[in-house]
Amino acid sequence: MEKKKKSSRAPITCFTADAEFFAIASKGTVGIWNTSNGNLVAQWEQQDGVPDVHYSCMALRFTEKKKIRHRNAHYCLLAIGTDDGQVLAFDVLTNEVIWKSTISQSGRLTALSFANEETSLYAVGSHEVVEIDAESGQLVKSLKTTKKPIHSASFSLAADRKIIFIFDGYLRLLSLDDGKELVKMKSNSGHEQLVAISDDAKAVVTSGLGETSIRVWNCDWDTKTLSPGATIPIVHPASAIECKSDNSSADGLVILTVLESGLTYLGRFESPLQDKVELIHVKVEPDSSGVETPKHKRKSISAARLKSIEERSK
Structure with missing residues (x-):
């Protein structure tokens, strides 16, 4: 009898x-780790006897006590999305289950994100985007976005304009206030496994399933169109991509790409429409001696996050 192969899943990761x-x-x-000093802050384990839960996405938020009612300590809220359409919310510091909510009746959750400086949590289901009160788990509103399954999603949660970028066979930018479609474009590649939108919503980046390239797009809010910029070759398929505005120039953009092999690259653009860019290889050295580490001893990177220019300069 042929043995069934065990399904291997890449770890699910997130940053505050x-x-x-x-x-x-x-x-x-x-x-959960502190990225400044590498210390383990908290650990949560699924309890014995609880049915096995398959995670699909996570969001993490540390909140000061003055911002949370009826709590006497700092609050570490971890929201976990599952393959069966649920969101589980935990206070990791106390190991307390705060609430559970079923978001999608038709399958896997694609993405989770906390709104900046608010108590809202956004969850992306198979066909909808849901806003949840992060304290209670109560539904605030549900936006029906598409009749086709959502494969991937990314958020731009600026205070003045909250936008979600989704892929469902089309590249769509939608308002999180009312679900209104702002931009729509057919994808030529067929399946965008990864999508990312910049924090100012002026650029998006995509990469198809198994592809060894990433594509940059310019968001023109006057004409409501996406214009293609550079197609950047990479040596292996990407496992994560992110883009953020570079405040050193008016239309500047920085792209972070983590490959399935653990290689990680940065690309810096003067504009999303720039047709070529040189990628910078990000390396993690095992010690702080400053000596170049042999290639076979370098550590691979499983997750990374960009910070703004102002934050990096502190």
Whole structure:
């Protein structure tokens, strides 16, 4: 009798909005680290006897006590999305289950994100985007976005304009206030596994399933169109991409790409429409001696996050 192969899943990871904390989930355990000093802050484990939960996405937020009612300590809220359409919310510091909510009746959650300086949590289901009160788990509103399954999603949560970028066979930018479609474009590649939108919503980046390239697009809000910029070759398929505005120039953009092999690259653009860019290889050295480490001893990178120019300069 042929043995069934065990399904191997890459760990699910996330950062807080300020990138000060990092969480990674694997085999029923979630660990949270301080990115400044590398210390383990908290750890949550799935309890014995609880049905096995398959995670699909996570969001993490540390909140001061003055911003949370009826709590006497700092609050570490971890939201976990599952393959069966649920969101589970935990206070990791106390190991307390705060609430559970079923978001999608038709399958896997694609993405989760906390709104900046608010108590809202956004969850992307198979066909809808849901806003949840992060304290209670109560539904605030549900936006029906598409009749086709959503494969990937990314958020731009600026205070003046909250936008979600989704892929469902089309590249769509939608308002999170009312679900209105702002930009729509057919994807020529067929399946964009990864999508990212910049924090100012002026650029998006995409990469197809198994592809060894990433594509940059310019968002023109006057004409409501996406214009293609550079197609950047990479040596292996990407496992994560992110883009953020570079405040050193009016239309500047920085792109972070983590490959499935653990290689990580940065690309800096004067404009999203720039047709070529040189990628910078990001390396993690095992010690601080400053001596170049042989290639076979370098550590691979499983997750990374960009910070703004002002934050990096502090």
